[in-house]
Amino acid sequence: MLGNRGVLVSTASTIVVLGLIALAIAMSPGADIVRERFFSWEHLKQSFLGTETSPSVVSAFLLNIRIFMTAEVIILVLALVIAVVRSIPGPVFFPLRAMAVAYTDLFRGIPLILVLYMIGFGVPGLGLKYFSSVADVTYGIVALVLVYSAYVAEVYRAGIDSVHESQVAAARSLGLSRWKSMRFVVLPQAIRRVIPPLLNDFIGLQKDTALVSVLGSIEAARAAQIYGAENFNYASYVVAAALFVLMTIPLARFTDHLIARDRRRREAGFAR
Amino acid sequence: MTAPSGGGILVEGVHKSFGDNHVLRGIDVKVDEHEVVCLIGASGSGKSTLLRCINLLEPVDSGRIVVGGEEITARRVDVDRVRRGIGIVFQAFNLFPHMTVLRNITLAPREALGIDKKAAEERAASLLERFGLSDKRDEYPDRLSGGQQQRVAIVRALAMRPSIMLLDEVTGALDPELVAEVLQVIRELAHEGMTMVIATHEMGFARDIASLVCFLDRGVVAEAGPPERIFTDPQEPRTRQFLQRIIAAGRL
Numbered sequence: 001m002l003g004n005r006g007v008l009v010s011t012a013s014t015i016v017v018l019g020l021i022a023l024a025i026a027m028s029p030g031a032d033i034v035r036e037r038f039f040s041w042e043h044l045k046q047s048f049l050g051t052e053t054s055p056s057v058v059s060a061f062l063l064n065i066r067i068f069m070t071a072e073v074i075i076l077v078l079a080l081v082i083a084v085v086r087s088i089p090g091p092v093f094f095p096l097r098a099m100a101v102a103y104t105d106l107f108r109g110i111p112l113i114l115v116l117y118m119i120g121f122g123v124p125g126l127g128l129k130y131f132s133s134v135a136d137v138t139y140g141i142v143a144l145v146l147v148y149s150a151y152v153a154e155v156y157r158a159g160i161d162s163v164h165e166s167q168v169a170a171a172r173s174l175g176l177s178r179w180k181s182m183r184f185v186v187l188p189q190a191i192r193r194v195i196p197p198l199l200n201d202f203i204g205l206q207k208d209t210a211l212v213s214v215l216g217s218i219e220a221a222r223a224a225q226i227y228g229a230e231n232f233n234y235a236s237y238v239v240a241a242a243l244f245v246l247m248t249i250p251l252a253r254f255t256d257h258l259i260a261r262d263r264r265r266r267e268a269g270f271a272r
Numbered sequence: 273m274t275a276p277s278g279g280g281i282l283v284e285g286v287h288k289s290f291g292d293n294h295v296l297r298g299i300d301v302k303v304d305e306h307e308v309v310c311l312i313g314a315s316g317s318g319k320s321t322l323l324r325c326i327n328l329l330e331p332v333d334s335g336r337i338v339v340g341g342e343e344i345t346a347r348r349v350d351v352d353r354v355r356r357g358i359g360i361v362f363q364a365f366n367l368f369p370h371m372t373v374l375r376n377i378t379l380a381p382r383e384a385l386g387i388d389k390k391a392a393e394e395r396a397a398s399l400l401e402r403f404g405l406s407d408k409r410d411e412y413p414d415r416l417s418g419g420q421q422q423r424v425a426i427v428r429a430l431a432m433r434p435s436i437m438l439l440d441e442v443t444g445a446l447d448p449e450l451v452a453e454v455l456q457v458i459r460e461l462a463h464e465g466m467t468m469v470i471a472t473h474e475m476g477f478a479r480d481i482a483s484l485v486c487f488l489d490r491g492v493v494a495e496a497g498p499p500e501r502i503f504t505d506p507q508e509p510r511t512r513q514f515l516q517r518i519i520a521a522g523r524l
Contacts, residue, residue, distance in 0.1 A: 170366035173327050174380035174432060175356030184379060188370050 038234050047227040047236030054230050057239045060223035064209040065247070067137060067219070071144045071209075072202060079149040083156035084182065100153070107150035113211055116143045120215035140212030148205050155197050159190030196262070199255040203248045210244070220244070278305035279340040279435045279467060281326060286335035288321055295321045297491035298335070303436075303484075306465040310478035310499075313488035314514065319471035320363075322488070323438045326469065327360045340435065356384055359429030363441040365421045367413040367428070373400070374409040377428045385432065392431075399427045403457055419450030426457055437461065439470040475518055479503050487511045 025031060050056025085093075086100040107115070120139040124131055163186045171181035213222035220240040227236035276282050281303040288296040296318045303309045311319040324330045326337055328344060328351045337345045344354045368376050377399070378392040387395070400406050403423050413421055422442055429437060439458065443451045455477050462468065462481050472478050478485055478499060485502040487495045487510070495508040506512045 166362065166364060166366045167368065169324075169329055170362065170368070171380075172352075173329060173355055173360045174428070175352045175384040176380055177352050177384075180383050184383060185368055189368075192370065 036233075038238055040233060040235050043227075043231060043233045043235035044239055046231075047224065047233075047239050050223075051227070051230075054227040054236075055218055055223045057220050057223045057227065057236055058243065060218050061220035061240070061243045063137065063217060063219040064206075064244075067141055067144070067209040067212055068202075068206050071141050071148065071205060074141075074145045075148045075152050075205070078145065079152035080156055080187075082149060082153035083160060084187075086153070086157055087160050087182075088178075104150040104153055107147050108154070110147070112143065112147045112208060113214060115147050116140060116211060116214055119143045119146070136215040137212060137217045140209075140215050140217055144205065144208065144212070148201065148208075151201055152198065155194050155201060156190065158197075159194035160186060162193055163189045193262075196255050196259045199251055199258070203251050203255075206248050206251070207244055210240075276302050276304045276338075280304045280307070281436065281467070281469065282338040283322070283326070284336050284338075286322070286325060286337065287333045288318075288325060288330060289333055295491055296325070296332075299488075299491070299493060301469075301486055301493060301496070303467060303469055305467050307483045308462050308466075308468045308470065308481050309484045309486060310482035311469065311471040311486050311488055312473075312475065312478055312502075312514075313494075317488040318491045319488055320440050323360065323440045323469060323471055326436075327358055327438055328354055329360075352384065356380075356432055357434050358436045358438060359432060359434035360438040360440065361422070361425050361429055361442050363444040365413070365418070365425045365445070367421055367425055369413050372410050372412060373405070373416070373424050376413070376424060377431045380428070381431050396427070396431055399430055403427055417450060418446045419453045422446065422450075422454045423457055426454075426461075430461075435467060437466055437468045439468060439472070441471055441473065443472070443474060475503070475515075487514065489514070 025034075047054070047057050050059065082100050082103060085096050086104075088097065116139075119142050120136060123139060124134070167185055167189070168181055171185040172178070176184070210219060210221035213219050213225075218226070220243055224236035224240035228234050281301070283299055283301040286296050286299045287294070295316075299318065299322055301309065301322070311322065313319055321330060325332050326339070328349075332345050335345070336343055339354070339358065342354075343349075368379070371379065374393065374396055377396040378389070381387045381392040381395060382389060397406070397409065400409055403426070405420065405423060405427065408416060408420060408424070413424070416424065422445075426437075426442070442458070443454050446454065451474070455474065458468070458470070458477075459481060470478070470482070480499075482499045484496060485499045486493045487502060487506075487508070489510050495502065495506060495511045497507075501507075502511065503515065506515060
């Protein structure tokens, strides 16, 4: 913890450092044009609210939130299923395990943008009747789910592996089946341990919702691009960037909080 | 070997290897119903492995184990059903850290036996009461002392109403001053006639409680007999050597 003097010193040094950086930027040769192109108050406001010819970046950002919320819920469930399937022992289940491994290898390996193209343009291109009425954004969500489930499944699996074998022995020795041991003893401990890395992946997911725009959905990044192209000004990008940061910060702080709580608990455990 | 009485255990010619490590090399043990058998021997002599085999936590390589007249090492035996009748308590307690004491105890009766919540909690409460743990029912395991944790682990196994209890070095991880409270619980079980197989380093305790002591050495029962004979007049040189080392260490 910082004492009174510590707070004073850290405040002073922060002001000095920030002041020097600001001075350096203001004195640099292109400072005026940077200020005009990126931080013009008029453009910031207009792109924020939208104009007659370009959509509001903020309302477009609501689509990012919707994509994120929908994808997140599906990923949490699907990834858990994949991780559990991958940890089923026994030769009979080899095909299932192999499929789970192939899935994670495949979708962790392909760049998200390629998956987006393949799903978003490829599937409608098949000309199947059922898919003709599906919205672009749905394909985007499917692509995000496919890729991120592969990552999150690995996070879950690390958690499952971290639960000591003696816990399983204790559960099985009481006559609990393999599945019930998993459900009541292994998974609750595993999930608790992987919440911080899980949230970390979701911060990545929040940002990657911007990539769905390649399929034509007008989300925040695309709306900013439209404004920028029409007005030859990049303040709209700054607005979009700020919105993404604002959305990820609470999750980042929450992750920090969980990690700190975990460490306190572990230390308390050792002290006994 | 003659069949054990009633709900006893018969271990016949059991072999078990882990890779190149041949841990059990033809073990024969007979445990009659209501009998307490203590397994003694150096670390690595196979005591724990034998207990884990009886609980089917480890499959045997050859030989057979009969419990209550049923050959549990036969193929197609429902291992979960067998385990419900055999309680095991481990050296490291192995309580579930994310559950309260009460939930630790009621989990298996509810999920493996299908007993409803109220009945399971009543059963748990009466066991906790009996072993002086009533005030701990809502605590998490890491808030308890080692002795309390081990007593909870014993209660957790008893809540399944097993006909046999296997105890694997249950005082091995405890501070010396906590050993007595756990041994007292085991004595009570013995008085009630619980059939038990106990792997232990507590020789004084084994002498008090056992009806039969088996000295294991390198994966076989080197000598078996009533405690008064094993501890005062061992026949086998290996047994004598082992007991001399124990006496030299001040543990008998």
